[in-house]
Amino acid sequence: MKDPATSCLFLEEVVCCLCGHHHSTPFLTAPDRAHFVPGIFTLRRCKNCGLVYQNPRPSPESSAAIYPADYGPYNNLNDDLHPDWQRLCAFIGRLQTQPGRLLDVGAGAGAFLRAMRVALPEWSVTGVEPNARAAAAARRTGAHVIQATIETAPLDGTVWDAITLWNVVEHLPDPLAVLRRLRQLLRPGGFIYMTVPLCDSWDARLCGAYWCGWELPRHFYAFDRASLGQLLNAAGLISSRSACLVGIEYHFTESLRLLINATVRQFTVRRLGIALTFSRPFRLLIRPYLWMAARMQRCTALTIAARAA
Ligand SMILES: [Zn+2]
Numbered sequence: 001m002k003d004p005a006t007s008c009l010f011l012e013e014v015v016c017c018l019c020g021h022h023h024s025t026p027f028l029t030a031p032d033r034a035h036f037v038p039g040i041f042t043l044r045r046c047k048n049c050g051l052v053y054q055n056p057r058p059s060p061e062s063s064a065a066i067y068p069a070d071y072g073p074y075n076n077l078n079d080d081l082h083p084d085w086q087r088l089c090a091f092i093g094r095l096q097t098q099p100g101r102l103l104d105v106g107a108g109a110g111a112f113l114r115a116m117r118v119a120l121p122e123w124s125v126t127g128v129e130p131n132a133r134a135a136a137a138a139r140r141t142g143a144h145v146i147q148a149t150i151e152t153a154p155l156d157g158t159v160w161d162a163i164t165l166w167n168v169v170e171h172l173p174d175p176l177a178v179l180r181r182l183r184q185l186l187r188p189g190g191f192i193y194m195t196v197p198l199c200d201s202w203d204a205r206l207c208g209a210y211w212c213g214w215e216l217p218r219h220f221y222a223f224d225r226a227s228l229g230q231l232l233n234a235a236g237l238i239s240s241r242s243a244c245l246v247g248i249e250y251h252f253t254e255s256l257r258l259l260i261n262a263t264v265r266q267f268t269v270r271r272l273g274i275a276l277t278f279s280r281p282f283r284l285l286i287r288p289y290l291w292m293a294a295r296m297q298r299c300t301a302l303t304i305a306a307r308a309a
Helices: 060-066 083-095 111-119 132-140 175-184 202-210 225-234 248-263 267-278 280-285 287-295
Strands: 024-030 041-046 052-054 101-105 124-129 145-147 160-166 186-197 237-243 301-308
Touching: 024 052, 083 111, 083 160, 083 186, 083 237, 083 301, 101 111, 111 124, 124 132, 132 145, 175 186, 175 225, 202 248, 202 287, 225 237, 225 301, 248 267, 248 287, 267 280, 280 287
Parallel strands: 101 124, 101 160, 124 145, 160 186
Antiparallel strands: 024 041, 041 052, 186 301, 237 301
């Protein structure tokens, strides 16, 4: 059904992907603060298991409308050496000292694949990316990328030592089905790595409705520690290591910018407030908070290495 309030989108009603229940309570409504897709989107909390999920949500035919051409991961052609990618490569290298085959799900324009080529060159890396333009851009840089959704990618018969999903799980229509499939593709002793924004992070608690991790309507799920644990458990996975590695400062300051942008009416004050979040004194001021949040694993994004249970 096409929603009149979101005239460019078709919305569909869904049930909880973890327990199948359809009873839920309203959790949060918010617009698209990042790419301004028209509409107000709704997160609901499952009454049975507590999972927070978008309902109704854009149906598959609306995918192109919610991922605009300037969507960041489709255009990250020059940030292969970003410290976040290097930290993720190092995280893998510490846990798996023997090189092997790695599959990157939601590879975008291939930045992580290129970072792997530099940081862990003995590994053989392949990406899966549904967006044709991003997949083509990745291939032009020499990355091996299959253009398909992870649900339809021809991967059966191949086993992988490592499978990575960087900020991907929350975008998937059925993350449980995908993780169950990926677990089947994992070599014994292999790891599934994922980075997930958690709505019980300190950043989310402080910034409320303006937290950048909601990212409606592209995020179909807002996991917290409990529901992420339930998801892993239901997929037959167990978390063996976790850390806050990526976007530690960015997610907090971006959330503050969204908050200032939406709540400060006076133009000059708003511009000054946003400029302040980029300033060196402000970044020094928030450093103790970020340090403590990272130490307690309460930053926006948590990176997990999971293995078959
Ligand atoms: Zn549920």
